[in-house]
Amino acid sequence: MGFGSLKRYLVILPPMLWLGLFFLIPFFVVLQVSLADPALTRPPFTAIFTWDGWWPTGFLGDLENYKFLLSDSLYINSYWNSIKIAAIGAFVCLIIGYPIAYVIARAHANMRNTLLLLVILPFWTSSLLRVYALIGMYSPNGFINSTLSWLGIIDTPLQLMQTDFAVYSGIVITYLPLMILPLYAALEKLDGDLMEAASDLGATPLATFWRVTLPLSLSGIVAGYLLVFIPSVGEFVIPALLGGPDQLMIGKTLWTEFFNNRDWPVASSVAMIMLAFLVIPMMFLRNTQGSREA
Amino acid sequence: MADKAEESGPKPFLRIHNISKHFADVRAVDEVSLDIQQGEFFCLLGGSGSGKSTLLRMIAGLETATSGHIEIEGQDVTNVPPWNRPVNMMFQSYALFPHMNVEKNIAFGLKQDNWPKAEMDARVQELLDLVQLGEYGKRKPNQLSGGQRQRVALARALARKPKVLLLDEPLSALDKKLREETQRQLVAIQKEIGTTFIMVTHDQEEAMSIATRIGVMDEARLIQVEAPREMYERPANKMIAGFIGQVNLFEGKVSRKGKTQTITSMDTGSLLEVVDNTKLEDGQVVWIAVRPERVLLKTNPKGRAANKANGKLTDIMYLGGITHIQVTLDSGSPVRITISEHWDEDEAKLKLGDAVQISFEKRAARLLVE
Structure with a gap:
């Protein structure tokens, strides 16, 4: 090992230590709990190894908790619901974010930074605060309902809270910048000559969009979609504050298991499966980015 | 047109x-x-x-x-x-x-x-x-x-x-x-x-x-x-x-009109004649354009006549097929000449600083009013 590679190891050592300490070790702790059984002890689960001094002599863990998750439709429904809401929410972000990113990318060069700043600015406030702002808008005596009834358009307040609509608006208001930024990066690189060439070759603006702009911004679409989808799956705050009681998302189920049922092993296995769901799209994201750079 | x-x-x-x-x-x-x-x-x-x-x-x-x-x-x-x-x-x-x-x-x-x-x-x-x-x-x-x-x-x-x-x-x-x-x-x-x-x-x-x-x-x-x-x-x-090719431009004033127009040029210090049917006025400022390949070079400057001017050889650039020559006239204006036939410095016995005479045919020039 030369001095150069030694230096390289020194540089990556701190982040590796950080990841080991705060990601890898907790990961194994949770994995271990997910294999244990609940117990009325403190902490509330059984040990999965028998020890002889420093050496483990027996393994007591099992997959009972995972089997339990499969047996109860509550969990399957929560997973399915989480993925559905995250997928639709990310799609709504894409539909809203794409035109915004397009306009910014095509704007005059000295306007672009200002417009980007306007996109990022809300990101600097707490996401919790932004979700509470939505409650202020949507609640029965919130801004929208009171304005509509003041105008005489409605008699009884509209049910805006505890709806899918509220949850999707929560995802949009929380994650939209994560969609816009990669889209902007992809669209900004797009050569304007290509669009002109397409229209010169007989493509209407719509055809130009489908055949040139969209395929060439695909990397940005995939990146933005996953950046919104991944945190949305495990989202707890948005469904808890904006969603209805029937809207089981996995983050909420996890919370209930941990803090209401105090069943740590089941909660841990819920977390492990959620992690598996998230790792797969993340690997996909890494692959697309790798091939884009190649 | x-x-x-x-x-x-x-x-x-x-x-x-x-x-x-x-x-x-x-x-x-x-x-x-x-x-x-x-x-x-x-x-x-x-x-x-x-x-x-x-x-x-x-x-x-x-x-x-x-x-x-x-x-x-x-x-x-x-x-x-x-x-x-x-x-x-x-x-x-x-x-x-x-x-x-x-x-x-x-x-x-x-x-x-x-x-x-x-x-x-x-x-x-x-x-x-x-x-x-x-x-x-x-x-x-x-x-x-x-x-x-x-x-x-x-x-x-x-x-x-x-x-x-x-x-x-x-x-x-x-x-x-x-x-x-x-x-x-x-x-x-x-x-x-x-x-x-x-x-x-x-x-x-x-x-x-x-x-x-x-x-x-x-x-x-x-x-x-x-x-x-x-x-x-x-x-x-x-x-x-x-813009289209190279050109020598000589500024002058119209001194005699006709089928052959005559211009008094300060740039060459001589009269310049050109065959051109442009309508001109006495004393009007015009330019005579002559392409470098239409300018002739003589080694023994003798006499003063129309479309002739004396000067010194100031640059020779031999490019094989053609040779670019620059002559600085006695009036100080530079003239570019291109010679495309075989050019042999020894044969011509020309070196930088030699006195030479340039000339051009009155049909080889073009009269420009702007």
Whole structure:
């Protein structure tokens, strides 16, 4: 090992230590709990190894908790619901974010930074605060309902809270910048000559969009979609504050298991499966980015 | 000259009438009128910012005209969007779609026009053969050399059989050797398919060697439209005389009018005679333009006569086939001379600083009033 590679190891050592300490070790702790059984002890689960001094002599863990998750439709429904809401929410972000990113990318060069700043600015406030702002808008005596009834358009307040609509608006208001930024990066690189060439070759603006702009911004679409989808799956705050009681998302189920049922092993296995769901799209994201750079 | 064609000649294939383009308060193209016949290889020549590219983009429909109109085969296309115009453009950057291979790039316009698959494939193959890229159909643009990309761009622009092909500095990204070869190919392809070509270039040699006619643009206006030879022999003004080839300009005042006009020039310190029928006034300031290859050089300066001037040899640049010589006249003005026959310094026994005499025929010069 030369001095150069030694230096390289020194540089990556701190982040590796950080990841080991705060990601890898907790990961194994949770994995271990997910294999244990609940117990009325403190902490509330059984040990999965028998020890002889420093050496483990027996393994007591099992997959009972995972089997339990499969047996109860509550969990399957929560997973399915989480993925559905995250997928639709990310799609709504894409539909809203794409035109915004397009306009910014095509704007005059000295306007672009200002417009980007306007996109990022809300990101600097707490996401919790932004979700509470939505409650202020949507609640029965919130801004929208009171304005509509003041105008005489409605008699009884509209049910805006505890709806899918509220949850999707929560995802949009929380994650939209994560969609816009990669889209902007992809669209900004797009050569304007290509669009002109397409229209010169007989493509209407719509055809130009489908055949040139969209395929060439695909990397940005995939990146933005996953950046919104991944945190949305495990989202707890948005469904808890904006969603209805029937809207089981996995983050909420996890919370209930941990803090209401105090069943740590089941909660841990819920977390492990959620992690598996998230790792797969993340690997996909890494692959697309790798091939884009190649 | 365009006016004459409007009255007598056949109906022009492409007519540009009084077209202008203003960007904010900048006039990019200012009241340009131009008629182009079918099958021409027309070159728009001008420096950067002369408005030549904007004019081309207006023909393509990529810029909308501020005023004036454009007709193709008698049909007004001024407000027709680019995707509905019977013209195609080859971009300076080539603008090949990076996510499509060569075949798909060429077929882009055909697919847009809903060609049947079999005919489309045949047309793509025909074009690949035309630009000699038969085996490269499956390559992506980033797997091609600059010259190959240029040919794909040409094939793509020709695919829909446009009535007019527009070329925006199509050769500027190629190196010198490849550029000359490509110029020849371009002319051969144009002759083969007979499509009207309009090419924008800033390279006067390129325009001279390719074009059937050249239109010179300067400061948003079209100054002169001529075939290359006539443009060279009879430039309309000093700017064009200097832009198309090299030229010696002698300023003077009209001293005698007639079939042979006589000018008293301070630049040569002598009378200059030129055969020209321009109407002049006594004392009017004019310029005599003489091409470097039309200037004669004598080693023994004797006598003072019209179209002769004495000076000193100040530079000799031997280039093999031709030799560039610079003479500084006694008045101080420099004169460039090009000698194309075999030049032997020893034989001529000329060295820098020698006294020499330059002269030119009165039919070899051109009188310019602006």
